[in-house]
Amino acid sequence: MTLQSEMTGWSAEVDQHFTRVLSGFADVPIVQAMRYATTGGKRLRAFFVRESARVCGADISRSIAPACAIEALHAYSLVHDDLPCMDDDDLRRGQPTVHVKWDDATAVLCGDALQTLAFELVSDPACHDDPFVRSTLALTLARASGAAGMVYGQALDIAAESAATPLTLEQITELQNGKTGALITWSATAGAILAKADTDALKTYGDALGLAFQIADDILDVTSDAETLGKAAQKDADAGKATFVSLLGLDGAKSRAETLVESACDALSIYGSDADHLRDVARFVIERRS
Amino acid sequence: MTLQSEMTGWSAEVDQHFTRVLSGFADVPIVQAMRYATTGGKRLRAFFVRESARVCGADISRSIAPACAIEALHAYSLVHDDLPCMDDDDLRRGQPTVHVKWDDATAVLCGDALQTLAFELVSDPACHDDPFVRSTLALTLARASGAAGMVYGQALDIAAESAATPLTLEQITELQNGKTGALITWSATAGAILAKADTDALKTYGDALGLAFQIADDILDVTSDAETLGKAAQKDADAGKATFVSLLGLDGAKSRAETLVESACDALSIYGSDADHLRDVARFVIERRS
Numbered sequence: 001m002t003l004q005s006e007m008t009g010w011s012a013e014v015d016q017h018f019t020r021v022l023s024g025f026a027d028v029p030i031v032q033a034m035r036y037a038t039t040g041g042k043r044l045r046a047f048f049v050r051e052s053a054r055v056c057g058a059d060i061s062r063s064i065a066p067a068c069a070i071e072a073l074h075a076y077s078l079v080h081d082d083l084p085c086m087d088d089d090d091l092r093r094g095q096p097t098v099h100v101k102w103d104d105a106t107a108v109l110c111g112d113a114l115q116t117l118a119f120e121l122v123s124d125p126a127c128h129d130d131p132f133v134r135s136t137l138a139l140t141l142a143r144a145s146g147a148a149g150m151v152y153g154q155a156l157d158i159a160a161e162s163a164a165t166p167l168t169l170e171q172i173t174e175l176q177n178g179k180t181g182a183l184i185t186w187s188a189t190a191g192a193i194l195a196k197a198d199t200d201a202l203k204t205y206g207d208a209l210g211l212a213f214q215i216a217d218d219i220l221d222v223t224s225d226a227e228t229l230g231k232a233a234q235k236d237a238d239a240g241k242a243t244f245v246s247l248l249g250l251d252g253a254k255s256r257a258e259t260l261v262e263s264a265c266d267a268l269s270i271y272g273s274d275a276d277h278l279r280d281v282a283r284f285v286i287e288r289r290s
Numbered sequence: 291m292t293l294q295s296e297m298t299g300w301s302a303e304v305d306q307h308f309t310r311v312l313s314g315f316a317d318v319p320i321v322q323a324m325r326y327a328t329t330g331g332k333r334l335r336a337f338f339v340r341e342s343a344r345v346c347g348a349d350i351s352r353s354i355a356p357a358c359a360i361e362a363l364h365a366y367s368l369v370h371d372d373l374p375c376m377d378d379d380d381l382r383r384g385q386p387t388v389h390v391k392w393d394d395a396t397a398v399l400c401g402d403a404l405q406t407l408a409f410e411l412v413s414d415p416a417c418h419d420d421p422f423v424r425s426t427l428a429l430t431l432a433r434a435s436g437a438a439g440m441v442y443g444q445a446l447d448i449a450a451e452s453a454a455t456p457l458t459l460e461q462i463t464e465l466q467n468g469k470t471g472a473l474i475t476w477s478a479t480a481g482a483i484l485a486k487a488d489t490d491a492l493k494t495y496g497d498a499l500g501l502a503f504q505i506a507d508d509i510l511d512v513t514s515d516a517e518t519l520g521k522a523a524q525k526d527a528d529a530g531k532a533t534f535v536s537l538l539g540l541d542g543a544k545s546r547a548e549t550l551v552e553s554a555c556d557a558l559s560i561y562g563s564d565a566d567h568l569r570d571v572a573r574f575v576i577e578r579r580s
Binding site: 024025026028029030031034076080083085086103104105106108109111112113115116117119120123124130131132134135136138139141142143145146147148151152154155156158159 | 314315316318319320321324366370373375376393394395396398399401402403405406407409410413414420421422424425426428429431432433435436437438441442444445446448449
């Protein structure tokens with residue numbers, strides 16, 4: 001099967017699991033907004049969870065809960081990031097953002113409940129029989145997404161907006177490692193946690209790929225348009241924010257992303273051809289058009 | 291020792307634990323706001339965790355992590371609830387709210403990271419040796435605070451604001467069971483989870499006390515002032531919202547709260563005099579002035 005059909009198939013399973021899980025809540029606007037916010041997207045993080053589970057020999061069907069957890073966590077971060085007091089975005093995945101379709105209060109609570117759902121999913125015995133696995137998934141997910149992970153990256157991003165000078169390459173790398181990288185690395189190591197296997201190689205893969213992903217995003221921000229992206233384009237350039245493209249140039253950024261993808265793929269050598277999907281998706285990350 | 295000195299002593303230990311935990315993060319504004327938002331308050335929920343641990347025979351020192359977790363969770367809910375797009379409150383615990391002291395974006399992220407911290411605290415091996423205990427604490431905390439618990443109550447609260455008719459007693463009870471009750475019940479049962487003991491009696495206590503707590507809040511809203519409360523008073527009455535006082539009258543509400551506290555205390559009979567602190571704090575909940 002091709003990478004695309006594998007990803008589409010897994011995405012459909014993630015959709016079904018979200019439908020099942022969310023149908024357990026009362027049908028109030030906040031839950032409708034949770035359903036809306038978890039629909040669509042590339043499901044890259046969910047795919048990393050499944051493929052890391054596969055290369056580590058874990059039961060793939062058992063990766064559905066952590067796969068949905070990371071997509072719920074990611075969705076919460078987007079819903080809050082799009083708020084008027086944050087990035088103030090009207091468009092996400094080609095659709096109106098949650099606060100535009102409902103209102104700001106619903107968007108705040110929808111994001112809050114999506115974060116909670118992520119921890120509920122990995123802590124539920126349905127996720128895995130072994131409570132050590134569940135607890136480790138929850139702990140690592142919390143560390144990747146909290147004030148030492150994703151929120152730390154967002155804090156640096158906010159601080160950068162009022163800084164006197166644009167960020168350096170080192171600073172923007174630290175920012176993006178938190179804002180985007182930590183959750184991608186979690187996705188790529190979750191399968192190893194499920195299999196109680198060593199996470200080192202997958203962590204190296206995730207760290208390199210997380211950065212490549214953000215560089216690719218910065219490239220798309222200047223080379224693509226809103227219709228293709230499904231969200232506002234040229235935002236960073238218009239805001240005069242430092243990006244990998246502004247710091248390295250377009251060719252320099254492309255070359256850096258390619259080098260990172262190569263080192264991400266190299267890290268997977270211990271898994272042999274079992275890791276071909278992970279290698280393919282790494283290349284997809286920098287070749288995608290949206 | 292008196293209830294007050296016990297509560298003050300435990301509150302100081304909670305403060306110290308927060309200081310230790312938060313010093314592990316970079317000193318960025320969001321982390322400063324997290325420190326600010328977790329300072330002060332009655333620490334009632336933290337005390338419920340400790341006392342439930344004590345009556346169940348768990349090591350009290352082991353209740354510090356879940357005690358801080360529930361206070362972090364509670365603080366996140368207040369920070370988000372105070373936002374301009376939610377209740378729009380300027381004053382909390384007698385101090386400017388987080389979005390007033392910093393800004394809305396910092397308040398959103400501060401609340402987000404406080405929620406994450408709650409799950410990190412209970413999932414960390416430092417909380418408890420047994421991963422089943424850690425995983426159960428995380429799962430029950432998620433269920434109590436998410437779209438079937440606290441956020442569900444908040445969703446009903448938002449819906450009530452635009453409803454054509456005021457809520458009935460049954461509806462407001464359902465709303466408050468979610469918004470306030472679920473986390474109080476979690477606090478009162480966390481100690482039993484730590485001790486791997488039965489949670490039934492403490493759940494009955496927590497459910498009754500959570501409702502008594504909210505009725506007492508409604509009474510204080512009409513009988514107290516902002517200076518004593520440390521937050522805006524008369525808000526619900528001014529907004530024409532249905533409350534236990536508007537539905538039962540002041541005397542009826544007081545009588546209902548007293549009955550609930552009695553049944554909360556009765557539920558603790560299996561613990562004998564070990565549960566005297568829990569009985570005292572139940573009475574304190576409806577006799578407090580702020």
